[in-house]
Amino acid sequence: MNDGVDRERGDSFMPRFDDKGLLTAIAIDSQTREVLMVAFMDAEALQRSRETGRAHFHSRSRGKLWLKGETSGHFLNIEEMRVDCDQDALVMLVRPDGPACHTGARSCFYRRVAGDRLERVEA
Amino acid sequence: MNDGVDRERGDSFMPRFDDKGLLTAIAIDSQTREVLMVAFMDAEALQRSRETGRAHFHSRSRGKLWLKGETSGHFLNIEEMRVDCDQDALVMLVRPDGPACHTGARSCFYRRVAGDRLERVEA
Numbered sequence: 001m002n003d004g005v006d007r008e009r010g011d012s013f014m015p016r017f018d019d020k021g022l023l024t025a026i027a028i029d030s031q032t033r034e035v036l037m038v039a040f041m042d043a044e045a046l047q048r049s050r051e052t053g054r055a056h057f058h059s060r061s062r063g064k065l066w067l068k069g070e071t072s073g074h075f076l077n078i079e080e081m082r083v084d085c086d087q088d089a090l091v092m093l094v095r096p097d098g099p100a101c102h103t104g105a106r107s108c109f110y111r112r113v114a115g116d117r118l119e120r121v122e123a
Numbered sequence: 124m125n126d127g128v129d130r131e132r133g134d135s136f137m138p139r140f141d142d143k144g145l146l147t148a149i150a151i152d153s154q155t156r157e158v159l160m161v162a163f164m165d166a167e168a169l170q171r172s173r174e175t176g177r178a179h180f181h182s183r184s185r186g187k188l189w190l191k192g193e194t195s196g197h198f199l200n201i202e203e204m205r206v207d208c209d210q211d212a213l214v215m216l217v218r219p220d221g222p223a224c225h226t227g228a229r230s231c232f233y234r235r236v237a238g239d240r241l242e243r244v245e246a
Contacts, residue, residue, distance in 0.1 A: 108207035
């Protein structure tokens with residue numbers, strides 16, 4: 001079996017973690033289609049996300065499993081999960097229970113690059 | 124100066140590359156808001172993207188700069204670039220010149236996870 005071909009064309013879920021055991025996970029608001037946040041999942045975070053329907057990540061800075069909303073109550077409820085061609089990235093369509101960003105913004109992507117400065121984006 | 128606070132609250136573009144010199148870059152169709160692809164940029168790829176208005180990435184497998192569309196002609200023309208709270212991820216709103224995925228799909232995220240299988244998503 002050619003794993004590469006099967007990963008791209010097949011119907012088997014074969015997530016591909018990088019050399020640190022991580023893949024990229026993007027949370028999109030299922031209603032507005034806004035990108036809310038991006039983070040990383042290891043196998044445990046992926047498994048917990050699938051089991052519970054709530055987005056879990058692997059915190060690279062803290063080196064541990066992280067249930068998004070654990071502290072704030074702002075969980076990301078997963079409605080659909082998509083995988084990209086080589087299965088090293090996921091898009092989650094989510095229903096957020098509150099602001100996705102720890103700053104209180106609805107999305108972490110609240111600034112646009114304008115030359116060498118950043119401008120606030122009003123969503 | 125507290126770099127962390129300034130990165131989150133300030134108006135200075137201070138991209139934060141990880142220990143491999145990379146940040147995550149997500150390409151969104153500016154018209155449909157569909158997630159087209161996700162890849163990584165190093166400082167050179169970011170600089171070239173900003174200079175040319177076309178998305179460049181760093182290929183982790185090939186270990187080199189990669190102009191998306193170099194071979195296919197399917198460039199991603201950047202209309203806006205957004206950065207997240209801690210500035211380690213970018214969202215690019217792009218106008219794609221053709222399918223973003225090397226498989227010919229408009230988006231790399233053409234399959235949804237359904238149990239342990241994948242289902243084709245028709246966009």
